Amino acid sequence: MKNTITVGTASAPAGGRARGIISVNTLANGDTVALPVHVVNGASDGPRLWINGALHGNEFNGVIAALQFVQTIDPATLSGAVIVTPISNTLAFFARSRFSPQDDGNLGESYPGSPDGSITKQIAFHHFREIRANADYLIDLHASGVNNNSKSYSVLKYVGRPETEKRAVDLLMANGIHLNCGVDTLGENDEPVPLAGSLDLECMKLDIPAFMLELGHARRVEHAVVRSAADGFVNSLRHLGMIAGEPLKHADQVLTKARFIVRCSKAGLVVQACSPHDQVKAGEIICRVFDPFGDLVEEVRAEKDMFIISLKDDCVANPGDRVAFGAA
Ligand SMILES: [Zn+2]
Incomplete structure (x- = not known):
């Protein structure tokens, strides 16, 4: 008998769905800090795929893509589970900014977080505690910076765990993005931002295959980008055997070092x-x-x-x- 899956206040029985929140804390004005969460628990066993959005609060394409996607999943025909936190930094999202205004915290550098750190570290702690308990794979949705002319691409961080990296690459390719960028987190790299404390990196260290999709541009909702991202999530479920159907193979995809x-x-x-x-x-x-x-x-x-x-x-x-x- 398949188990109920509980994430925060969302408890979904096998073959059911639930929505709820992951509670963090309360602000000075009494506002609560809490992350919305969807849980779709399939009727039969399979992997648990977690899709996360708006870790940076001004990156909107992934939020819309994840929400449109999760509405379409039928738990009766799903094997495994899909968990979606569409807006992981609600403080930054409300301010339409990359970082949390309250502590200027970058949630993207705050994992695994701390229960008594500044508010962004606390978000990371409560978020990551649920992820490590409930995720077998994680897709983290971002967007390119506002000053860039860009197309969707992806980032996969190598951490010296070849088996996990292989599973991450295979799932990544199912998303259908043409340009996929590997990053060596152990050797030398010329990354523009620190890698330490990023959600996908912390997941990879725990053998949860994870990567970032950089979907279009920050501060915009680009409908073609949203549609192709949602198509990629559907193909990811096929690749993982979570829904029926052969996964599409994409020609000429590039994986750089x-x-x-x-x-x-x-x-x-x-x-x-x-x-x-x-x-x-x-x-x-x-x-x-x-x-x-x-x-x-x-x-x-x-x-x-x-x-x-x-x-x-x-x-x-x-x-x-x-x-x-x-x-x-
Ligand atoms: Zn980002």
């Missing part, structure tokens, strides 16, 4: 020479920099064969500014 920043050395006006997800060969031009009279002052070229993750979204550049984010 590292991400890195490309900078200009001269000041001026940047005009891009390529687009997100383009493959650029060593020596090819990524962008050109012009002075205020329109004369060319720099050609920024690829130092090695690479894929373009994202490009600077405006044309104003100072020396050393990031003009592109690449992967190879």
